[in-house]
Amino acid sequence: MNKVDGTKILEEQNCEEVLADATEDELHELKIWLFKENVRLKMEQSELKHGQDALVKEKKQFEEEMKKMTRELEFEQKRLKQDESFFDKKMDILKNAFAQLDVERKKLERDRVLLEAEKRVHETNARLDKNMEVAELLFQGVNSQLALKKRYRDLIKMFHPDNIAGDHEMVLVINRIYDELKTDYEMGKRA
Numbered sequence: 001m002n003k004v005d006g007t008k009i010l011e012e013q014n015c016e017e018v019l020a021d022a023t024e025d026e027l028h029e030l031k032i033w034l035f036k037e038n039v040r041l042k043m044e045q046s047e048l049k050h051g052q053d054a055l056v057k058e059k060k061q062f063e064e065e066m067k068k069m070t071r072e073l074e075f076e077q078k079r080l081k082q083d084e085s086f087f088d089k090k091m092d093i094l095k096n097a098f099a100q101l102d103v104e105r106k107k108l109e110r111d112r113v114l115l116e117a118e119k120r121v122h123e124t125n126a127r128l129d130k131n132m133e134v135a136e137l138l139f140q141g142v143n144s145q146l147a148l149k150k151r152y153r154d155l156i157k158m159f160h161p162d163n164i165a166g167d168h169e170m171v172l173v174i175n176r177i178y179d180e181l182k183t184d185y186e187m188g189k190r191a
Helices: 003-012 015-021 024-138 145-159 168-187
Strands: none
Touching (some): 024 168
16 A cells, blocks of 8 residues: 555545454555655654744844844944035035135125226326326427417317327317416416
């Protein structure tokens, strides 16, 4: 009787009936089959126990790895938070520095514009002073109101801006000096 036969017999009939009706050979075969079945079940039970132990071991190892990974993740999250905080601080410093640079750039631009304006004023004053000296030299030797008028007309013809060698600033200076000298002659300061 093989495994299938023994199972079949036990399924079909009650154990007591099988034992009562069976011959000695059948009982011997049933005994062998039961022994083999018992050994097979013990081996499967041992394998199951072994598998269960392996699963428990794997579960513990997995839990330990999960704890380790959780700790590493928490550490990395803290480090990331610190890095973000550090980055934010750096960004604030950079923003402040750029704002300060912008303020200083604007101040420097204002200073440059003021300096350029002062430079132009200084150059204009220097030119006017030079032109004044030249114009005074041009009017030198004039001793009457009539000579003043004649010299004025001659100088205006020479320096008029419509001429090729005309100079607008020089005309302004000549006009100013002429007005001063004319006023002086009219008031009798010059003789």
